[in-house]
Amino acid sequence: xxxxxxxxxxxxxxxxxxxxxxxxxxxxxxxxxxxxxxxxxxxxxxxxxxxxxxxxxxxxxxxxxxxxxxxxxxxxxxxxxxxxxxxxxxxxxxxxxxxxxxxxxxxxxxxxxxxxxxxxxxxxxxxxxxxxxxxxxxxxxxxxxxxxxxxxxxxxxxxxxxxxxxxxxxxxxxxxxxxxxxxxxxxxxxxxxxxxxxxxxxxxxxxxxxxxxxxxxxxxxxxxxxxxxxx
Numbered sequence: 001x002x003x004x005x006x007x008x009x010x011x012x013x014x015x016x017x018x019x020x021x022x023x024x025x026x027x028x029x030x031x032x033x034x035x036x037x038x039x040x041x042x043x044x045x046x047x048x049x050x051x052x053x054x055x056x057x058x059x060x061x062x063x064x065x066x067x068x069x070x071x072x073x074x075x076x077x078x079x080x081x082x083x084x085x086x087x088x089x090x091x092x093x094x095x096x097x098x099x100x101x102x103x104x105x106x107x108x109x110x111x112x113x114x115x116x117x118x119x120x121x122x123x124x125x126x127x128x129x130x131x132x133x134x135x136x137x138x139x140x141x142x143x144x145x146x147x148x149x150x151x152x153x154x155x156x157x158x159x160x161x162x163x164x165x166x167x168x169x170x171x172x173x174x175x176x177x178x179x180x181x182x183x184x185x186x187x188x189x190x191x192x193x194x195x196x197x198x199x200x201x202x203x204x205x206x207x208x209x210x211x212x213x214x215x216x217x218x219x220x221x222x223x224x225x226x227x228x229x230x231x
Contacts, residue, residue, distance in 0.1 A: 005189070005196035012182070012189035019175070019182035026168070026175035033161070033168035040154070040161035047147070047154035054140070054147040061137035068130040075123050082119070086111050 089111060092104035 002193070002196045002200045005193040009186070009189040009193040012186040016179070016182040016186040019179035023172070023175040023179040026172040030165070030168040030172040033165040037158070037161040037165040040158040044151070044154040044158045047151040051144070051147040051151040054144040058137065058140035058144045061133065061140050065130065065133040065137055068126055068133055072123070072126045072130060075119065075126060079119060079123070082111070082114075082116070 086108065089104045089108035093101050093108055095101070
């Protein structure tokens, strides 16, 4: 029983040492994951700052382009309204009574008499300015796209690093729990071995006491036998 207790204790010690080794590895992995997460977060902040700087640099060019596009849209609206009135007058000049048709023809004549040149020139000027604004904005817009893509990649990397760190923390906690359980098992095995050793020692002492008592009885018997023979 004592030998079996010693073997169990040795096995428990080995398990505890292995658990400590695994715990140390898990803790080191968790610390490494934390460092990577912190680096990823720092990179993300830098990427956000670069993206914001790119947007600020692009902003005035974007605003100029937006303003020209709005002016072109307004001009097109005026052009569409003008063409719509012409089409309406043409339609009304061919339908209804004589008075209605003549009125429509007069309106059509007035519309056609208007000089469309200023509207056309304004449109040409705005379209040219819009193309120029697009060319001026292009490198800044591209820089913003690149910075945004970099920020999105950094965001994803930071998310993955956080997930890896959380998983490493979980594994470290599990390894610590396993090590604590192994320590407790070792403690119990040591206590069992010590109890077994104590029981063995107690049995040895009892056997020695019994042997001594037996020897004393033998000597007493021999003395009694000798005394009987003398008598």
